[in-house]
Amino acid sequence: MSPSSQSFRVAIVGGGLCGLTCAIPLIKAGVDVQVYEGAHKFAEIGAGVCLGQNAINILTKLGIYNDVYNNTLKPEPEDDMGPSSAPHQPVPPRGLDNMNGWFKYVAGEGDNEELCDYAAKDNVAQGVHRAVFLETLIAHVDPARTHFHKRCTHLTEGPSGTTIHFADGTSAEADVVLGADGIKSAVRRFVAGTAGAPVDPHLKHSGSVAYRALVPAAVAAAAGCAVDYGARPLCVVGKDKHFIIFTVRGGTMINIAAFVTDPARATPATWVAPPAAGGEDVAPAVVLKAYEEWGPEMTRLLSCVTAAKKWDINVVHPPLAPSAWTRGAVAILGDAAHGMQPHLGAGAGQGLEDAYLLGRLLAHAQTSRANVSDVLKVYAAVRQPRAHRVWEGSRRAGDIYEFRAGETIDVAELRRLSGYVWDHAVDADVEAAEAMLVREGVFAA
DSSP, X not given: OOOOOOOOEEEEXXXXXXXXXXXXXXXXXXXXXXXXXXXXXXXXXXXXXXXXXXXXXXXXXXXXXXXXXXXXXXXXXXXXXXXXXXXXXXXXXXXXXXXXXXXXXXXXXXXXXXXXXXXXXXXXXXXXXXXXXXXXXXTTSOGGGEEOSOOXXXXXXXXXXXXXXXXXXXXXXXXXXXXXXXXXXXHHHHHTTOTTSSSOTTEEEEEEEEEEEEEEHXXXXXXXXXXXXXXXXXXXXXXXXXXXXEEEBTTTEEEEEEEEEOGGGOSGGGOBOOOSOOOEEEOHHHHHHHTTTSOHHHHHHHTTOOOEEEEEEEEEOSOOOGGGSXXXXXXXXXXXXXXXXXXXXXXXXXXXXXXXHHHHHHTSTTOOTTTHHHHHHHHHHHHHHHHHHHHHHHHHHXXXXXXXXXXXXXXXXXXXXXXXXXXXXXXXXXXXXXXHHHHTTSSOO
16 A cells, blocks of 8 residues: 555544554555554453454455464463463463354254254354454554543534544544444444433343353363364354354364343344443353253353353444434444444454445545545445444344244355355445545546
């Protein structure tokens, strides 16, 4: 990417996977970018993240994927292995684990009967520990461009740009502001015109919670677990609950995301504002109790959990129209724009697609301070329909896993839903946006 001639200043609110991925191509293009993170350091919540082929293609195009891969080959720091790792054991690599064949779907109760198999011919996704992924992205961002303890509370507009106000009483001004500040986004309140509302009308609790944990594979084997969890990712299904299981850290750690849905609040019409609290530590016995009627293999695996977090599955709903993704020279991306249920493993990839398109458009030679608002409108017009279709597909997948869509697992429908996510050409959105900008007279042909 050639150096940019842009003179505008870009501020990215939020230093997670999405925000940093957006910053990297802009920095490489010579754009003046600053990243504002609310925490005291860069840190990702959760354990494993799924990288579908669409996300892998973007990381490859940005020149980041090989670094992610190489970073996973390094040994895990001794003090990051948690209480279940004995000091005398070899320290494993962090691991980028192939999700070969995608998921097998097995019953949670009884002997875990195999119900169906996605049986993808090729490797379509990989699992990586979030902290390892984030660590790789951080290495591509100049520390001088990152600012911590900067939790955005609100934005104001002025003649010389947009001012971001932070909880510590400070502020920063930029010509372009990109809100990658997550599901509880303050930037979304600004662009959607809801900053004055007592609660965010677009933030809802989906009726589901997730218990997330990591179990060392060696501990599971020693406890008598018979399944080789590194061979294939598993979706363990049951009425109004399911597990997603895949390995990270080179197969040495089993990533568990265990979902439970309140059947009385399983449809969008029943969703309400989420509780104020975020993720909370829960006793392993709480997780085990939620699945006590499941078969011995699954309860045996859960008995190996020594630490777990409970997360409310919050979403953006009602969906934001493209016009509510931007306001002037301010735009939102990732969970701030389309926070979705995680049942297709597609949320991170959609955020990366947003970040990639924004990076390409803002670094474009024909983008200027004079037309950047129009450029951001086109970004939203291109990205919103696809992101919302994935949002709907993720909700549908959860209904299939938990038998609200019928009494069988429709693997053909799941292939269609996942295929739409993965089979997306890496530059398709860029080409569509550039064509739209030419048609609308923003860019010259």
